[in-house]
Amino acid sequence: MQTITTTEALAAFCAEAAGEPYVTVDTEFLRERTYYSKLCLVQLALPVTPADNANDRAVLVDPLVDGIDLAPLFDLMRNPAVTKVFHAARQDVEIFWIDGGVIPQPLFDTQIASMVCGFGEQAGYETLVRKIARANLDKTSRFTDWSHRPLTDAQKRYALADVTHLRVIYEHLAAELERNGRAHWLAEEMEVLSSPETYITRPEDAWQRIKTRGQSGKFMAAVKELARFREEMAQSRNIPRSRVFKDDAILEMASTRPDSHEALGRSRLLLREARRGEIADGILAAVRAAQAMPPEDWPVPLNGQNAQMQVNPALADLLRVLLKARSEESGVAQKLIANAADLDAIAAGQRDLSTLRGWRAELFGNDALRLCRGELALTAKGAQVRTIELPV
Known part of the structure; x- marks a missing residue:
């Protein structure tokens, strides 16, 4: 298990990574006693062949070592030729933004990709490792103090597993998105994670x-x-x-x-x-x-705004049925398509909503508006809900 403790070693690894199509990334941090996350460890892994060992081309970077400069890592994060792969990326990306002033791009979040590909709402990393990588995770080091040095071998193994299995998960999900034509759906979601506004707290x-x-x-x-x-x-x-x-x-x-x-x-x-x-x-x-x-x-307050909306409760209930049907048909988690507040807002006549734009409109929003206009009806046959075109 290689641990990088010098700027020179980090620069060499990042130079190697610059020639690869992707790098998997994870971080370990502490936030219990601070407002901003304290970065304690960075894990990186590059693509391997089936003949390689899982830990080949995977490293730990220790940002707490005196004298280490993370500039080569930040340069890699902004390199447009290398896709940065995270699972549940938001907190990791926030650290890179706060500490280095950089948003990793291009960005691929396997948690969101898995929701688009039918793995349910907010599929955990452990679930994806089990279902896609066909492996099990040792969780004993999950809640350890990552700022304490030296790190134990168990901590290092746990940390590396967060990026080594991620290679298999990424390649599987990326291929699935290309197969089902939903790669542009994920790209829309990555725009939010790639915006500095997401990480600014005013x-x-x-x-x-x-x-x-x-x-x-x-x-x-x-x-x-x-x-x-x-x-x-x-x-x-x-x-x-x-x-x-x-x-x-x-x-x-x-x-x-x-x-x-x-x-x-x-x-x-x-x-x-x-x-x-x-x-x-x-x-x-x-x-x-x-x-x-x-x-x-x-x-x-938001709930006060909702109280002022003239929500048609019957229409809101129909929208919930439509959402459930579209979610089951597509295998996309309901939560990713729309939430209860979105449905109430649509039923109250609001139209400036994310669920009515982009891929969500393709999957659900356009039909939701047709339902509101009386151009679409719902019918049930067994356990299935179907839509019927109505004459206008």
């Missing part, structure tokens, strides 16, 4: 993460300002949001709207360190900003 939008239990304008204004302050503090100190204060504390303060340190001291849910100093001052400033926010700027 403090002013942080309130949208909070599950609110009230919807009054002043309450929501306080939620927005408190969540904004928390996000800024967490980002600047590189600590988890919960270390500043938790979501339930936001809801409490949005209700009570404290106006002094004394009032903050009466909170039931604030951490002790949040009742004084910089955090306490920030909370009080956020509440004041919320109090001064004009009504036209008060945020409306």
Whole structure:
């Protein structure tokens, strides 16, 4: 098991990888004590022949070694001639974006590809290894501390397995996408993962993460300002949001709207360190900003927007039946095509939705609109749901 610990060795491997059609990639990181992920290990593997050993041309890169420069790796990630293959790529890609300012491209996510190819919703890596690579994974090192050195042999074997089996999975899924003509479906999904916007967290939008239990304008204004302050503090100190204060504390303060340190001291849910100093001052400033926010700027929670939609419940139920039928016919996971909120929005007359564009429109969206217009009907024969063209 080769572990790369120098910039020179990393550059040599990346130069070799530049001549290959693809490289499989995975990372190990820690995020329990930080806002941003701490990169602890990078795993890379290049294509092999059937005669090769599974661990041939597979390496571990140790980014925690003093003096190592990951620039050659970042150059490989931006090389347009080499496809970068991940499983469940979002967090890995975010690390490359935050640490190196690079989005790996072109990108292939085997989790999304497997959903397009009939492996169900969010098929786990272990499932794909078993079904496609015909192997089993040793999961004993899954929850180890990847920042601790030296790494054990068990950790190294576990980490390498995340990229060696991935070669077989990628080649199988890529061939299947070409066979069924759905390669462009995956390409559309990769556009989202390849956009820097996917990995930018703006403090002013942080309130949208909070599950609110009230919807009054002043309450929501306080939620927005408190969540904004928390996000800024967490980002600047590189600590988890919960270390500043938790979501339930936001809801409490949005209700009570404290106006002094004394009032903050009466909170039931604030951490002790949040009742004084910089955090306490920030909370009080956020509440004041919320109090001064004009009504036209008060945020409306998503569930509040849904409540305002005039959803035709019967039509929404028909859309659910159509979605289930299209999912079963195509083998594509329902969750990837549309969710419940999408169906309610269509039934309420909204049309600016991702499920009505691109490959989703081909598979489901176009027929969903025809169903809404009365041009299509549904009928059942046994366990199958079929569509019937209606005269217009």
